[in-house]
Amino acid sequence: MTVSTRMLRNFTSPKGSRLPGKVLALALAAAVASPIAAPTPAEAQRGKLSLIRDAETEALMRDYAKPIFRAAGIARSEPEIILVNDKSFNAFVPDSRRMFINIGVLMEAETPGEVIGVIAHESGHIEGRHLVRLRAAASNAAIMSVIGTLLGAGAIAAGTASGTDGVAQGGLVTALGAGSVGQRTFLSYQRGEEAAADRAALRYLDATGQSARGMLKTFDRMAEQQLFSARYADPYAQSHPMARDRHNSLENAARNSKYFNKAEDPVLQYRHDMVRAKLIAYTSHPQSVARAYPRSDKSLAAQYARAIGAMKSRGKGAVPEIDKLIRQHPNNPYFHELKGQALLEGGDPRSAIAPFRKALSIKPNEPQFMVWLGYALVAANNPANLPEAENLLKKAIQRDPNSGVAYSQLAIAHSRQGERPQADLATAKGLMVSGDFQGAKRYAQRAQQNLKRGSPSWLQADDIVSYKPPQLERRR
Incomplete structure (x- = not known):
């Protein structure tokens, strides 16, 4: 579920990119944020x-x-x-x-x-x-202020303020700055x-x-x-x-209750076992995963956990194990997603495009699959891929306006196509979602300088410039 720092070299110096280094760094910071990853020690110390x-x-x-x-x-x-x-x-x-x-x-x-x-x-x-x-x-009440902040940031990033329709959906970020949440x-x-x-x-x-x-x-x-x-x-x-x-x-x-002795739904139990195996594999040390799911365990959940463990340690070297899962259940979109991630982790984004595309074909309305495919298309560094990547990432944001990865990759796609104002605006929106309101304002102001005054994009940038997050209450 994550893109490791091994992939950074594929993005830091895109040919023809007009994004300054700082923008790329911010985009990459969001892009490599792990959907399943433990907080860093620094984050833990700050109570995020x-x-x-x-x-x-x-x-x-x-x-x-x-x-x-x-x-x-x-x-x-x-x-x-x-x-x-x-x-x-x-x-x-x-x-x-x-x-x-x-x-x-x-x-x-x-x-x-x-x-x-x-x-x-x-x-x-x-x-x-x-x-x-x-x-x-x-x-x-600091946590309530954080929730309010997310609500406002999600609305602004999604473009649901200043004369636009829609309801804010609340922001999701990898790490929320809220020391009192704990x-x-x-x-x-x-x-x-x-x-x-x-x-x-x-x-x-x-x-x-x-x-x-x-x-x-x-x-x-x-x-x-x-x-x-x-x-x-x-x-x-x-x-x-x-x-x-x-x-x-x-x-x-x-x-x-007449339902007390009712058996668990076997389909839900299967899905629960698979998700549980995934979470354990992503968040545990490989030795812990091996103890929890030894080779003697032939269940599909155990195979899933071991394949994820292999992907974490070997990148695309885990593809043969993932292919075994796909052969057993070719219509499971999450197996194709895992294969795409393993290839992306292994530094082969071009090969990752096909499994991500397959996952999306099985579950066509899943915004996270749209983001993954858009990410691979951008990472493949082929100019012909950029229009499709841009379209996919915009669709993903419409369905899930809180994806920092989508905004960061959209910024890179715009930049590589010479669309600097739109790249700055996408970066600003991603920073809003991540809670960096000052950084978002800076990029929104820069975007406004090159956008037509009064246009939808200009108004979205203006919403970011004008946004005032709620103040966190402090304990006395």
Whole structure:
């Protein structure tokens, strides 16, 4: 899911590029940001919240959530599920439109029901409007300011301000600058609200014909964690207290449901196993992956994990292992995506074009596949590819206006075609999404100097120049 620094030499000095070095550096910084990657030590010290993007994982989470959102009566707004690159078992909802879920939830959960139970519980907080009081009572509201910042940045970058239509979709970045996000005390709810969300979750599960066994298993896990001191307890256990009591109070109601003994959906279980293997492979040391998925394990999930591990260590040398996956399931778009990434990682972007194109042909509306293909077309350094790359990247941004990689590659495509104002504007939009508002203003101002005053592009640049992010509240 990532493009390593080995690929930098293919982009830093594009023939005929008019982008100055700093613009290219900024574009590359966004381009190589890993959708699945641990925060650097410096990021961790600054308390940044690291988010990930992965089409396969996001699709699974949407399918988990849709029935629950309908049962909760929040399907119309359909809260966006945002994946946090944190291996702890945690989830929270800072507003009614976003649900943050750590990848640790997926990595620890053995069944779909455990994840669905978490989604159902957090949906209970949204339906119960617990967030209004939470925001008012929070001792540190910095996270809400960050969410507001993302909302504004997403709107501006997508061109949904100043005379344009549309609704901002909120920004996703690889690392959010918000030191107080890690303060899990902010995530604590009143005990009554926790109980209400638990009961609501049971209702949603029953209404959708799903078992609450996974939810009870989650409480068991939390109760075990609470045996340790608060210093070592998992953040989810700290912010959702009294797990054993909650388990006991819900167990009878859960067991009385006619769906309690219903088996897990085999299709969802298969997809869960695949996503879990992917996350473990991308975020763990190769030796840990080998222990979790030894060669003796012939399951497709184990083969997937080992292929990803090989791609991380050998680049395009992993293609034979990935091809074995493709032969077994030729219509799995994520296997073709992995092959394209391995080739891109191995310094062969021209060969990466075909597997990315195949992935997109199987799932034609997936914006992340559009970005990957656009990236490979730009990286191939063939001028004939640039119009197609530009078109793909613009389509991807229309569907997902928060992709820093899309903006960075679009900037390079514009630059190589001699379209410097548009390159500057794309760079400015990418910087907006990443939260570098001052840098975005500088490039937007430069773009305006060479754009027709009053044109749509000029107005978008003006929105960026005029944007004022909300001020973060500081703890006293």
